[in-house]
Amino acid sequence: MKVSQLNLNSQAKKLIQSVFVFESDSHETEILPFYADGFPGIVFFHSEHPVTVFVGSESKVMDPVFVYGQTIEPIRIQIEGPFFFVMAQLFPAVVEETLGIPVTELTNSCWTLPTSEWETEPNFTLAVENHSSLLAKEALLDFILKKGEKFRPDPILHVCLEEILELKGNCEIGKLSKKHGLSERTLQRRFQNYVGLTPKQFSSIIRFQTSLSQLNGEKNPTLTDVAYASGYSDQSHFIRQFKSFTKQKPFRFREKI
The missing domain is CATH 1.10.10.60 (Homeodomain-like)
Structure with a gap:
């Protein structure tokens, strides 16, 4: 599995703390561990197999684009390759102000974004069709920047x-x-x-x-x-x-x- 971190421009840094990309061309199953870091975020992934999030004794199969909140408990994500998994850590208020999801309701949980909110963005579809992590990064960044055009932090x-x-x-x-x-x-x-x-x-x-x-x-x-x-x-x-x-x-x- 390959893990990389994106360099962000000044515009993106107003909304995003960091972006990580996990990708694999093999057919092996990977477990991605995540721990409390202080930032909620948004994920775009693709795999031909179900992707499951485990928090404590609970588990949930996720849709391709989802938002997660503050994490106090350790989180494990099980994903089978080939896959790409793009994760953008957002400044906390961005989630509520741009996506309309109360940040306090997201702690230790995930919120699937309806397909209607992102399927019309061309790079999401192209990323899946071409299994391209490059297009996936562009799709997620464009989506965040468009949603956050009017965001003004306290x-x-x-x-x-x-x-x-x-x-x-x-x-x-x-x-x-x-x-x-x-x-x-x-x-x-x-x-x-x-x-x-x-x-x-x-x-x-x-x-x-x-x-x-x-x-x-x-x-x-x-x-x-x-x-x-x-x-x-x-x-x-x-x-x-x-x-x-x-x-x-x-x-x-x-x-x-």
Whole structure:
């Protein structure tokens, strides 16, 4: 299986955090694991076989274009090749403002987009007919950009989100709310409606993602080094939070990489 990440232009970056493409020409079945990353998204895939999403003990066979929300629980996607699977991570408010799907209703769930919303876009059909991941990327990006033409982010909440990302989740919510002239309770309420998570939850996820990147890196750091570099108070705190998002202890997770 080949995995790649797209370079986005300035226009796309107003709506999209990142785009990943998974593709395979073999007939093998692949399991794509996903963990909490702080961003909902939209997927366009093609396989001649059913594609199933597993969340905990529940499973669901998905249609070719679907939207997913904030993920707290680990998610596994089973897909049999040949296939392409294009995933665009969206800034949270984009989902509700451009697709009309309440972000708070999407947490740990998926929402199939009706075929009528995308089948008239020519590149979707061409991508399937030609089994082309290139056309699939173009189709999904064009669809998002067209839907998001009138999107305008909440200036305060978007800045708060970007500050949490820049600090890799290591920020005090009280200081953040005070900096932007909001009470902590008001920030929490508005942020949850905007992002689908509380500021504390979002910060925890971004800190977890920082630790995940380090574990997946080439330097093979100790768990203590990962914990402190990611901003955890100690190794036990890191292990507890890592396990809450992956259902595995970090040393077991690293053994499977």
